[in-house]
Amino acid sequence: MTWFSLLVLIPLAAVVLTASTNGWDGFWTTVSSSQTASALRLTVLEAIGVTVLNVVMGTALAWVLVRDRFWGKRVLDVVIDVPFALPTIVAGLVLLSLYGDQSPLGIDVANTRIAVFLALAFVTLPFVVRTVQPVLESLERDVEEAAASLGASRATTFRRIILPSLAPAITAGAALSFARAISEYGSLVLLSGNLPNRTEVASVRVLSYIENGNEAAAASVAAILLVVALLVIVLLDLIQRRVARRGE
Amino acid sequence: MASDLLPPGAPVAPETAGDTTPGRRGRRPDRLREPWAVRWLLRVVTVGYVFFLVAWPTSLVFRNAFADGSQAVVDALSDESVRLALQLTAEITVWSVLINLVFGVTIAMLLVRYRFPGKRLLSALIDVPLSVSPVVVGLSLLLVYNGRDGLFGRTLENIGIQIIFSAPGMVMATTFVALPLVIREVVPVLQEIGDEQEQAARSLGANAPQTFRRITLPAIKWAVVYGVVLSLARSLGEFGAVKIVSGNIVNQSQTATLVVEQKYQNFEQTSAYVVAALLAAAAMVCLVVVALLRPKETS
Structure with a gap:
């Protein structure tokens, strides 16, 4: 417990304290300065976009992995975990080698907002897949069969029977990938170029405040990221409780 | 049809x-x-x-790592800064995995086997390192442990311990980000096995360490191994948090991931790709080990 406090709780509390040293005004001035505000806006917008993409693609991937059978499925299953295991800086380099200036495809998106999106999509790929997959595996087929025998089409069955039971898992996965997208740093360093007002995200902003010795400002932006992370954890806890209650 | x-x-x-x-x-x-x-x-x-x-x-x-032939790979790896960085990464990884192993199993036991006020809060807070930005992690450690005006940093500096810009800080940052991995693997297994066997062992006269070693540990063995492999992968690849607390000093406090960034920005692309490929290969090995362990765990 002491160890946990020394390593995690006290340092995180220090972030919030430092953010408030200059009072509410100091916090607000930092956050609303044009460069920081645009970094925050970009981060939130990109994170929302990536989360929506993940909800669609992640659910589709989970579906394919559980319900479909085809050659190479095992490989697909393993490859999905690669973004989890790969160091973030390597992830950035990896994407740069296909979508950078030496791209064999001739696509060069380095230092643009598309690159930020790409990096975020890469690092958040496994979240929705891995939360939806086990739920989909444990779904009882009887209900689908009943729906089908009562004349429901496959699409109706999916929309009315399968999707509602997947919803908590999809929400949980979406929350995780949003949190990750908001906080991403490593994969963006090489790929996005960190151009102020264009491709600079919140984490990069924190780092440049630190490098300029402006700890209070760094802590202000960091506190926002921290609050988002905490909200996501609370949301996940609530979802878990609701699902557990329903299962009883 | x-x-x-x-x-x-x-x-x-x-x-x-x-x-x-x-x-x-x-x-x-x-x-x-x-x-x-x-x-x-x-x-x-x-x-x-x-x-x-x-x-x-x-x-x-x-x-790309092998694009310039195998000699280029050897050259890149024998580069002084790369060699030192790989060594430093290995040391930091070993330390943080060991710390997370010991404290991870302890906290998991605490969470499952004991009741205490604030347990639910602790359980939720354990997940914080997974969703908070590595940059925020780095900043938070910097604020508390820096030698200039840190809460603990000044006292520690006075008795001659430097945390920020040296190895202890980097180990702390790495431990922080990989903290929940062992716990999250061990907790469900502990919950599932229940404590009947442990109670039986106690009633037959085994003391607490004996019970743990002979009954609990064999049951959670695979979950622990799995958690260790995951924290290993995470520790090897940590970048943002370590960058802030290490000061990123070449040949001194630069880890493998930091070398990748620096080499790439210095247009030594082959070196960057070689180290990146090495890190990626290590990550893949962890993935394969995990994939092989999974079936064992269920049997």
């Missing part, structure tokens, strides 16, 4: 009446399958997405 519904490459079985019943090799009855076109669309879109986003780019890193 039935041939349309078979997976690609499967031999087309001679059609017999009623062969769509569910019992036949688990094949789903027609009305529970999606139309042919929908299934193919899903396959192509998902496989294509993963291929272009993950598989192809990742394979390119390996190709």
Whole structure:
């Protein structure tokens, strides 16, 4: 417990304290300065976009992995975990080698907002897949069969029977990938170029405040990221409780 | 009609009446399958997405690493700063994995076997390192442990311990980000096995360490191994948090991931790709180990 406090709780509390040293005004001035505000806006917008993409693609991937059978499925299953295991800086380099200036495809998106999106999509790929997959595996087929025998089409069955039971898992996965997208740093360093007002995200902003010795400002932006992370954890806890209650 | 519904490459079985019943090799009855076109669309879109986003780019890193021949690889690895960085990464990883192993199992036992006020809060807070930005982690440690005006940093500095810009800080940052991995693996297993066997051992006269060693540890063995492999992968690859607390000093406090960034920005691309490929290979090994462990755990 002491160890946990020394390593995690006290340092995180220090972030919030430092953010408030200059009072509410100091916090607000930092956050609303044009460069920081645009970094925050970009981060939130990109994170929302990536989360929506993940909800669609992640659910589709989970579906394919559980319900479909085809050659190479095992490989697909393993490859999905690669973004989890790969160091973030390597992830950035990896994407740069296909979508950078030496791209064999001739696509060069380095230092643009598309690159930020790409990096975020890469690092958040496994979240929705891995939360939806086990739920989909444990779904009882009887209900689908009943729906089908009562004349429901496959699409109706999916929309009315399968999707509602997947919803908590999809929400949980979406929350995780949003949190990750908001906080991403490593994969963006090489790929996005960190151009102020264009491709600079919140984490990069924190780092440049630190490098300029402006700890209070760094802590202000960091506190926002921290609050988002905490909200996501609370949301996940609530979802878990609701699902557990329903299962009883 | 039935041939349309078979997976690609499967031999087309001679059609017999009623062969769509569910019992036949688990094949789903027609009305529970999606139309042919929908299934193919899903396959192509998902496989294509993963291929272009993950598989192809990742394979390119390996190709780029070996693009200038194997001599270039050897040269890159024997570079002084690369060698020192790899060594430092190995040391930090070993320390943080060990710390997370000991404290992870302890906290997991605490969370499952004991009741205390604030348990739910602790359980929720354990997840914080997974969702908070590494940059925030780095900043938080910097604020508390720096020698200039840190809460603990000044006192520690006075007795001669430097945390920020040296190895202890880097170990702390790495431990922080990998903290929940062992706990999250061990907690469900502990919950599942219950404490009946432990109580039986106690009642037969075993003391607490004996019970742990002979009863609890064998039961959670695979979960612990799995957690260790995951924290190993996470520790090897930590970048943001370490960058802030290490000061990023070449040949002194630079880890492998920091070397990748620096080499790339100095236009020493081959070096960057070689170290990146090495890190990626280590990550892949962890993935494979995890994939191999999974079946064992269930049996």
